[in-house]
């Protein structure tokens with residue numbers, strides 16, 4: 745469960761500041777895909793960055809369970825993020841020289857698993873790849889994978905630490921409708937099976953049936969309460 749309570753985020757903009765997130769309150773329950781939609785520039789990615797504890801808001805609270813991420817130091821936020829949050833960025837940010845399996849191992853190393861447990865970590869990486877439907881692609885580098893497969897590797901990487909919160913930014917924006925629908929179905933299945941509180945940003949609503957709830961933002965503000973898609 746992640747709850748944003750009266751969150752405001754501004755950025756410097758010339759001589760003044762632009763308000764990217766404007767007094768937003770929303771709750772994303774565990775095991776639910778909460779969609780965030782709205783026009784380009786409406787603050788969706790900013791909202792996700794706050795929920796992912798990548799950016800501390802100017803004001804408000806970001807409750808991850810019973811921890812207020814908005815009150816943490818950068819160092820503490822990093823530790824929280826590593827333990828509890830799995831972010832899937834809009835661009836997959838995969839390292840070109842690494843195989844799918846090694847993309848996941850890098851995260852495990854950063855997470856402190858170390859060399860001693862390398863075999864166990866490798867086994868876990870392969871289990872994660874199988875979970876996203878890439879059991880037979882573990883040895884391939886990003887350039888050898890399709891856009892949809894790269895997105896799956898990013899999702900597997902985000903799941904590596906067993907997060908309770910899963911912020912996902914525009915996962916279908918570079919995919920055709922069929923591949924997009926497959927990725928949406930995958931995110932929904934993983935959310936329901938693993939019980940993650942998933943926040944999924946999407947600006948087009950062709951896939952809205954896959955969402956369990958939907959929040960619309962315009963100019964940084966929530967313009968309607970979360971509702972079940974039709």
Ligand code: ADP
Nearest residue numbers: 755756762764783784785786787788789790791
């Ligand atoms: P969306 O994801 O809905 O397209 P963003 O969250 O990217 O919207 O942007 C919301 C607003 O915040 C825009 O006006 C954008 O220009 C501004 N913004 C976003 N990130 C930054 C940044 N790092 N520095 C300055 N302004 C930013």
Ligand code: MG
Nearest residue numbers: 788789790913
């Ligand atoms: Mg965006």
